Amino acid sequence: MKVLIVFYSMYGHIYKMAEAMAEGVRSVAGAEAVLRRVPETLPADVLQKMGAVEAQKAFAHIPVCTVDELPAAEAIIFGTPTRFGNMCGQMRQFLDATGQLWAKGALVGKVGSVFASSATQHGGQESTILSFHITLLHQGMIVVGLPYTFAGQMRTDEITGGSPYGASTIAGAKGERTPTANELDAARFQGKHVAAIAAKLAK
Numbered sequence: 001m002k003v004l005i006v007f008y009s010m011y012g013h014i015y016k017m018a019e020a021m022a023e024g025v026r027s028v029a030g031a032e033a034v035l036r037r038v039p040e041t042l043p044a045d046v047l048q049k050m051g052a053v054e055a056q057k058a059f060a061h062i063p064v065c066t067v068d069e070l071p072a073a074e075a076i077i078f079g080t081p082t083r084f085g086n087m088c089g090q091m092r093q094f095l096d097a098t099g100q101l102w103a104k105g106a107l108v109g110k111v112g113s114v115f116a117s118s119a120t121q122h123g124g125q126e127s128t129i130l131s132f133h134i135t136l137l138h139q140g141m142i143v144v145g146l147p148y149t150f151a152g153q154m155r156t157d158e159i160t161g162g163s164p165y166g167a168s169t170i171a172g173a174k175g176e177r178t179p180t181a182n183e184l185d186a187a188r189f190q191g192k193h194v195a196a197i198a199a200k201l202a203k
């Protein structure tokens with residue numbers, strides 16, 4: 001049973017969360033986690049100015065996803081940094097290339113789930129995930145979030161990402177914060193949760 005984890009990351013926060021998500025998927029017997037990046041759409045000089053070139057080398061080994069890979073997965077987990085409270089343009093462009101899949105109903109009945117990151121605590125993680133869900137619902141996917149049985153999202157003793165809508169991490173204004181143990185636990189939990197539901201549906 002294949003669980004595709006499709007992400008975009010500019011500075012590596014979403015990539016770290018994606019790796020944790022994959023660990024969670026692999027903890028379910030028979031579940032294979034496949035990590036993929038969506039294609040970069042920004043010109044090289046813009047990426048240079050944004051300070052992304054060095055950071056992106058850390059996950060350059062992850063193969064770039066094509067939309068043709070999506071129908072072969074039982075579940076797809078999408079990871080995106082917040083851009084003005086929404087998913088990033090790279091992910092939007094990737095999804096906008098799935099019209100053929102929509103026309104064929106190729107993703108109908110598959111599990112879909114989303115995780116996010118933002119610079120600030122209230123910078124739009126929830127709106128990013130919830131607005132992403134609209135696309136998944138148009139594709140006929142079964143939307144899965146992060147249930148409160150992940151107790152880490154009840155924490156108030158430290159600042160943390162994570163909501164019932166999905167795991168998330170706060171990157172900091174300059175990207176100086178790396179995903180915390182609690183945020184990575186949330187990603188592992190969500191990966192496991194998605195894979196377990198996909199396994200039940202596959203039976």
Ligand SMILES: Cc1cc2nc3c(=O)[nH]c(=O)nc-3n(C[C@H](O)[C@H](O)[C@H](O)COP(=O)(O)O)c2cc1C
Binds near residue numbers: 009013083119175
């Ligand atoms: C054009 C642009 C828009 C952004 N919009 C937001 C925003 O609305 N809220 C926020 O908290 N962070 C915002 N950010 C910060 C990114 O979300 C942050 O850099 C990202 O989550 C880090 O994840 P990554 O390392 O995987 O790229 C924005 C960044 C850029 C470049």
